[in-house]
Amino acid sequence: MNKYAYFNRDISWLSFNERVLMEADKETVPLLERIKFLSIYSSNLDEFYRVRMPVMLRHQQQKDNDEYDQANQIIDGQQSRFRNILSQSILPALNKNGINFYYQDGIPQDLSLDITEYFYCHVAGLLQPVLLSENQAFFPENDLLYIVVILDNEMDTEQIAVVNIPTNHLDRFVSIQKNGEDQIMFLDEVIKQNLIHVFPKAKHIDSYNIKINRDAVLDTLDDEADDITEVLQRQLRKRKYGFATRFLYEPGLPERHLQTLNEAFDLSQAAIVQGGKYHNSRDLASLPVRDPSLSYPAWPAARNLDGIDQSKTLFDSLVEHDQMVHAPYQSYDRILRFFNEAAIDPDTEEIYTTMYRVAHDSKIALALISAAKNGKKVVVLVELKARFDEANNIRWSKKMKAAGVKIVHSVNSIKVHAKLALVKRNHPESPLLGLLATGNLNEGTARFYTDHILLTAYQPMLKEVKKLFRFLSKKKRPEITDKITFQHLLVAQFNLQTKFLQLLDREIVHAKNGLASGVTIKLNNLEEEVLINRLYEASNAGVKINLIVRSICRLVPGVPGQSANITVKRIVDRYLEHGRIFVFTNNTDPEIYMGSADWMNRNIYRRIEVIFPIYNEKIKKQLLEMIDLQLEDTQQAVVIDDQLRNVVLTDKNHIRSQHAIYALLSGEK
The missing domain is CATH 3.30.870.10 (Endonuclease Chain A)
Incomplete structure (x- = not known):
C-alpha cells in the first residue's frame, strides 16, 4: 500500500470550479466579468457531467466507493451558491445600473404585445412540439434546451408535450426596447408566454425547462483502423446519443411527471437534479449588455518585443537571438508572422507543425495552405482526437490536404499534444528555425490564455525537433526498441x-x-x-x-x-x-x-x-x-x-x- 496520501482527481477539479465561483461572488470584480465567471462555472460543470461523471459512476459500480455521491453533494452545494450569487447579488446590481433583466420576476404586462410580436416574427417557425405517447418516442439531444409542457385538455385528460428552445438558431436572450430602455429576457420565457398559440385547444398549460447532458467519452480507437477521420466522424455522430449523465429540471415539476420523463428518456444512469428556473447558464456570457464600464478595462497587447529590430525580418532577427512571446500580454502577431514569412520566404523549403486545437478561422492554417501552393513542402500533424474540437480539426485537415499540405494523424491510441513548428531553409548558418510553445497554435485562445512561445534558431535543439517530426510522420507507436535520444528536449x-x-x-x-x-x-x-x-x-x-x-x-x-x-x-x-x-x-x-x-x-x-x-x-x-x-x-x-x-x-x-x-x-x- 502506498504510504502517501492523494486528493481525488475529480473532487479536486470541483474545488477548482468552486474557485471560479468565488470570483463571481466578488463585488470588487466588474459586474459583467462576474457574470462571465458564472458562465465559465456552468460550462465547466456541463463538461464535467459529460466526461467525468460517467467515469465516476463506473468506478462506484465497480469499487463500491462513495466519490460519485460525494461529487453530487459538492455540486449541489455549489449550485445553491450559484443561484444565490445570481439572485442576491448579480440581479440587484444589474438593476442598479438600469438594466432590466427578467430572471426571477415575471415579465411586466406592458411587454406582452411586444413579446408576442417577437414570437411570431422570429420564433414560431422554429418550434417543433412533440406529444409524448406510447406511439411517439422523443430523444432529447445532448445539451440542448427543452420545455416540458403539461396540457389539460377539454376532456380533462392530461398530456405531456416537449417543445424545443431553438438556441441553435436564435440568441438565448431577447432584448426589447421599451420606454427608452433595454428589456432583457430569456428566449425560454418568450416561448412559455406564447404556448397558448402552440396549443390553442388546451384548457390549462404548465411548463418547465429541462436539459440533458450525455456521455461524451469516445470509444478507444483501434491502432489498426485505416482511416481515423472516418472512424472519428462515426463516433462523433454517436456522441449525440450517448447515455444521459444528468437530467436538469426546473423546480415545481410534479413527481408523477418526473417519473414519466425518467422512463421516456431512459434516465436510469443519470443524476436527476433539480436546478434553477433556467439552464445552460454558460449563455450568460452573451447577455446583451454593452456598457464598457461594467467590464475589465482594456489591456492592449504590447506589440514591440524589447530589443527587437523592426527593420529586419523575423527570420533574420532570430538568427541573432531567441525571442519569446508571452500571450496575451504581448501581441500574437509575431507568431502569425513566423508562419507568414515561411509561406513567402524564397529560402524556405519545408515547414512542419503540430496543430492540436485549430482556430475556427485559423490564419496559421491559411498561411500553411499558401506555403504549399507556393511550392514549399508542408507537413502538418493535426490531432483529430482533441476532445470537442474533433469536427473543426477534421474540417481544417481536409481543407489543407486539398491544397497540397501533407496531413499526418497520430497513432490512434496516442494523442500528439506537443506545440511545435519547424522551418527548414536554404541558409548556411541557421538552416532550421523553430517555434516551441506551452499552448496551442491558436490565435483565438491566445487572446485570453496565458502562454509562452519560444522562437529560436538554436540548431542542436531544433535538430531534435526535426528528429521528432520524422518519427511522428511514420505514424507508429513509440516502442522501447526505438533508438531515439534527446539531449535538449x-x-x-x-x-x-x-x-x-x-x-x-x-x-x-x-x-x-x-x-x-x-x-x-x-x-x-x-x-x-x-x-x-x-x-x-x-x-x-x-x-x-x-x-x-x-x-x-x-x-x-x-x-x-x-x-x-x-x-x-x-x-x-x-x-x-x-x-x-x-x-x-x-x-x-x-x-x-x-x-x-x-x-x-x-x-x-x-x-x-x-x-x-x-x-x-x-x-x-x-x-x-x-x-x-x-x-x-x-x-x-x-x-x-x-x-x-x-x-x-x-x-x-x-x-x-x-x-x-x-x-x-x-x-x-
Whole structure:
C-alpha cells in the first residue's frame, strides 16, 4: 500500500470550479466579468457531467466507493451558491445600473404585445412540439434546451408535450426596447408566454425547462483502423446519443411527471437534479449588455518585443537571438508572422507543425495552405482526437490536404499534444528555425490564455525537433526498441518522466549536502503519482517546493512527514492561466523548462508531449521575475490546504500578478 496520501482527481477539479465561483461572488470584480465567471462555472460543470461523471459512476459500480455521491453533494452545494450569487447579488446590481433583466420576476404586462410580436416574427417557425405517447418516442439531444409542457385538455385528460428552445438558431436572450430602455429576457420565457398559440385547444398549460447532458467519452480507437477521420466522424455522430449523465429540471415539476420523463428518456444512469428556473447558464456570457464600464478595462497587447529590430525580418532577427512571446500580454502577431514569412520566404523549403486545437478561422492554417501552393513542402500533424474540437480539426485537415499540405494523424491510441513548428531553409548558418510553445497554435485562445512561445534558431535543439517530426510522420507507436535520444528536449514516451525525476533527485542531493535547492512548478493539472511521490520525497529531504496549479491537484500539501515543505497556490483572474513552467534551483544556477505537458497520467503515458529548456539568459531572467510575481500574488491567488479548501490570503501587500505582469511586459513598470 502506498504510504502517501492523494486528493481525488475529480473532487479536486470541483474545488477548482468552486474557485471560479468565488470570483463571481466578488463585488470588487466588474459586474459583467462576474457574470462571465458564472458562465465559465456552468460550462465547466456541463463538461464535467459529460466526461467525468460517467467515469465516476463506473468506478462506484465497480469499487463500491462513495466519490460519485460525494461529487453530487459538492455540486449541489455549489449550485445553491450559484443561484444565490445570481439572485442576491448579480440581479440587484444589474438593476442598479438600469438594466432590466427578467430572471426571477415575471415579465411586466406592458411587454406582452411586444413579446408576442417577437414570437411570431422570429420564433414560431422554429418550434417543433412533440406529444409524448406510447406511439411517439422523443430523444432529447445532448445539451440542448427543452420545455416540458403539461396540457389539460377539454376532456380533462392530461398530456405531456416537449417543445424545443431553438438556441441553435436564435440568441438565448431577447432584448426589447421599451420606454427608452433595454428589456432583457430569456428566449425560454418568450416561448412559455406564447404556448397558448402552440396549443390553442388546451384548457390549462404548465411548463418547465429541462436539459440533458450525455456521455461524451469516445470509444478507444483501434491502432489498426485505416482511416481515423472516418472512424472519428462515426463516433462523433454517436456522441449525440450517448447515455444521459444528468437530467436538469426546473423546480415545481410534479413527481408523477418526473417519473414519466425518467422512463421516456431512459434516465436510469443519470443524476436527476433539480436546478434553477433556467439552464445552460454558460449563455450568460452573451447577455446583451454593452456598457464598457461594467467590464475589465482594456489591456492592449504590447506589440514591440524589447530589443527587437523592426527593420529586419523575423527570420533574420532570430538568427541573432531567441525571442519569446508571452500571450496575451504581448501581441500574437509575431507568431502569425513566423508562419507568414515561411509561406513567402524564397529560402524556405519545408515547414512542419503540430496543430492540436485549430482556430475556427485559423490564419496559421491559411498561411500553411499558401506555403504549399507556393511550392514549399508542408507537413502538418493535426490531432483529430482533441476532445470537442474533433469536427473543426477534421474540417481544417481536409481543407489543407486539398491544397497540397501533407496531413499526418497520430497513432490512434496516442494523442500528439506537443506545440511545435519547424522551418527548414536554404541558409548556411541557421538552416532550421523553430517555434516551441506551452499552448496551442491558436490565435483565438491566445487572446485570453496565458502562454509562452519560444522562437529560436538554436540548431542542436531544433535538430531534435526535426528528429521528432520524422518519427511522428511514420505514424507508429513509440516502442522501447526505438533508438531515439534527446539531449535538449524532454519528450513524453521517450525521456520526459525520467528526466524530471533526475532533476528532482538532483535537488534532493543538493538539499542533503547543504547546498541551495528548490523547485517551482506551474501547471494546469497535477495527477501522476510517480512524480508526486518524488515531490513528496524532495519535501522530506528539505527541498522547498512552490507549486502553482490551476485546476486538478492530487498532491496534498502541508502534511508533516509527507509534504511539509510544499505549498500549492491557485490563480484565477481575467486571463486563464495555461503556461507550464518548471524551475529547478540547481545550487544557485537555475534551470528553466517549459512546454506542453501537465503532470497528468494522460500526458505522461498516453500523449506525445514536448518540454524544452530555456537557454537565453535574458528570457530566463524575465521568466523568473514573472514567476516571482505569481508566487507573491495575494489578491487572485488562493492557497490549497490539506483539506482541499481554497484559502483566501490575507497578506496586505495586495499584489495582483496578472496586473503586475502586464505592467512589466508593456513597459509600465
